[in-house]
Amino acid sequence: MKSFKIALAQLSPQIGNIEVNVQKMLEQINQAKQQKADLIIFPELSTLGYPAEDLLLRPSLNKRMEQAFKALSAVKDIVLVFGFVHQTEDAQRYNSAAVMKDGQVLGIYNKQNLPNHSVFDEKRYFSEGHQHLIFEYLGHKFGVLICEDVWSLSTAQQISQLNVETILVLNASPYEVGKPQHRVTTMSELAKQLNISLVYVNQVGGQDDLIFDGTSFVINNDGQVALQAPSFKEGSYYVDYDATQKHYKTAEITPVLDTMAEIYQALVMATRDYIQGCGFPGVILGLSGGIDSALTLAIAVDAIGADKVQAVMMPYTYTAQISVEDAAAQAKNMGVTFGIAEINPIVNSFMQTLYPFFGNSPADSTEENLQARTRGTLLMGLSNKFGNLVLSTGNKSELSVGYCTLYGDMVGGYAVLKDVYKTIVFELAKYRNSISETPVIPERVITRPPSAELRPDQKDQDSLPAYDVLDGILYLYIEEELSQDDIIAKGFDKDVVTKVIQLVDRNEYKRRQGAIGPRISSRAFTRERRYPIMNGWIAGV
């Protein structure tokens, strides 16, 4: 029995780019060897990245996986535990982990519990494994599990009954609010219950709408946390096992983030990773003087730096002077490129062209949408000309009820606040102001009543219930899946609930054409809530 050191490689893969991922793994391996680590563990499917979706179906995947194995086979003097796609001769495909030492494969583990709910589609791609993998190294008995496996009590119990001392868990566990701490708390209970230590490594980084927070950890068999890696940060973290004391020595324990700090950092990382992962030189967004675009701007600047961010104010007749002032003030505060483009001539030109068709029809939301679409087209023009990604600025409350214009303010490649309810937008804005010496978002942007400024003296609350009421109903309907009757029974006004639910159901078509955006909730729209557009479900019971 010997003491040993384990490296937890909390990496951000490039989905599908096996060569680059293996290269990154080799760098971490070299670093771990310099640190005298005896074993290095990588996240779930670390060679490919998670989720690779239908790239998993490409016939040449197997050939590429073989190349990855070949490259990793050259590593000496450290045990590797990494994720890969295992295709067997009987044409089964598994989500697997390999244990490799000096080019020899000591064992292969096929994931047994394949999640196929929420954002997961693993049964589309993988067969279920049916065997445990345990191996002895340096006199210590290790077991291997992959992500969902460790959340299955029966699977965890089975492996703990095989005299395993430490379970190595490879993960690609998507972020949602509070999840980093939830994992640690739950796993700490499990470790104590099963009298087993856990080394838990999680993928980090944004991939399309999914955020992986990392927050890898090591927990001793008494439930004590020995290591907690930071969230939203790539890197290798080390822990030492003391064979005499039979426990992992306390290493870096990153303090838990407050909720708003956690969400903010999640959005910043996701936004940065999307921009850089898609190869954009920078971003552009429309700054309206309202809080959504103000917060989006702050996140963009924190993600990639002010020099790569362009903001454009596009006032119209109904834009208040203070909106222009506040937008300009914030752009100046943050040091971004700022321009103003009046849209009156374009909107008038649209109106003139449409006049022969419209005749004397009374004005309605059509005219409001023309303003929004003119702005969208201008942003796309600037994006096309200079290559910057358009960030769209709508929030989850708006998207839920369709209080947004398709091809207008919904224009963009990444919707930073897509999964953030308006009430949380306010909290995040205050949080962001609280962490810098001078507030970056002008106070007035936070305190004025929200308005789309698409008609004279318009306020959001003319069309929608107050945001705390709206968000309360939306949360119960979307995240909690309560029925209309059950939401009313909780004390909300019947007519308001009925109207809100109708709006949610009817606006699926808009959301379906919206940009993707980072998921922070337990029921985000993009991949997770799959509703038909033609939908005959009548709310009620």
Next chain:
Amino acid sequence: MKSFKIALAQLSPQIGNIEVNVQKMLEQINQAKQQKADLIIFPELSTLGYPAEDLLLRPSLNKRMEQAFKALSAVKDIVLVFGFVHQTEDAQRYNSAAVMKDGQVLGIYNKQNLPNHSVFDEKRYFSEGHQHLIFEYLGHKFGVLICEDVWSLSTAQQISQLNVETILVLNASPYEVGKPQHRVTTMSELAKQLNISLVYVNQVGGQDDLIFDGTSFVINNDGQVALQAPSFKEGSYYVDYDATQKHYKTAEITPVLDTMAEIYQALVMATRDYIQGCGFPGVILGLSGGIDSALTLAIAVDAIGADKVQAVMMPYTYTAQISVEDAAAQAKNMGVTFGIAEINPIVNSFMQTLYPFFGNSPADSTEENLQARTRGTLLMGLSNKFGNLVLSTGNKSELSVGYCTLYGDMVGGYAVLKDVYKTIVFELAKYRNSISETPVIPERVITRPPSAELRPDQKDQDSLPAYDVLDGILYLYIEEELSQDDIIAKGFDKDVVTKVIQLVDRNEYKRRQGAIGPRISSRAFTRERRYPIMNGWIAGV
């Protein structure tokens, strides 16, 4: 042993509207009773409709299913075989069929083979059944299977070994080109092989991007077809079993459609069902003088009638006079409302507003996109004002390589040709002209070289390979999933293949924000080909 009559109720459900679906079933039951049918069989999940997606997760579903059972329990003197969602006390959810007689449930069958590939996600929602259901009625031994079950040879063999004479198969089998006949051919082989008769009922109707063709059939145990219901048409079809001859008597056998007729009718039904299912009074589309919009217009008119279709020509400087002439000629041929809106003033207005930002940057695709987005905004304005659905007119070849403008020509709620390659667009246009006395699409629209007319003398083939070459490569890459190297090995030019594949991979972001459209291929974009946007997969092997 008695002779008997079976009704096959080939119905188009309203997804999620259980009350309406049950009402429709009751109407068919009454009709069947008038026809003296002894048994009526409905499609898979007939009470709910297929696919209901996450509506299946709503907590009140069970309560609603109970109401459906109650309504159907009142039926007397005919055996019902229908689809429903079966939630058991141990919280399992099954895709099930019930056999009901005079209010008594004779048996419940839980689907055993749950497809989770292609467009299917059944493992997201359902548990697998493990038991066969057989029942005797009128001296005849029936078995029940649901859709995928009958494609599993082992499942079909098992039930055939239980002395079953006829398998009743409830289906929601999505259409793709050639599938109606493929089903009959395969099932005829199976019937012969297993010496068993098959009564196969399929859902009909469009649901979002999926088309269900119906084409229900009855096959005798010698492989002979006794009934083949029409495709794309709702209704009940009847077959008589002759107990003396021990076979189903030959009834209506609808002739197989030619490929172009089949595709055309599929698109017409899908378009009509989407428009009506979403409750739009009519449609509007941009008519360019090109073949895509010409074909889309023809389909729209055939779907809902000329009086509900509005076409708008939106010429710009680069629009050829013959384009305007051809658009006007077709609109007149087809008797639709037609208007012309010159877009020069609007585009100029955009250019003037953007000039301070663009400076002397040379013109590029930005300016082309402004034209497309101006048109998109005009169409949306007309849609918003009068309530008609915008049909977008792009084809699969364009969408594959991104030869289309997001928020421009991609604007719309339903993209009729989304899954139709350009080479097939030509065939369909010719087909449509062939079935009316005078051609509805002007001959010149079909014969002139395709052009987006976004710059002077532009031709599609300036930017893209010839469409037969392009479509050949796209088919191999998308439908067949061949690698770049394998496509080149088939004799295509290396540079062309490399460029096309790059374009397909890079334009996932555009497709993700595009309108849904009817699936006719074995690998449509909307729901079936799930690729990441941030995608590091390098083409090659």
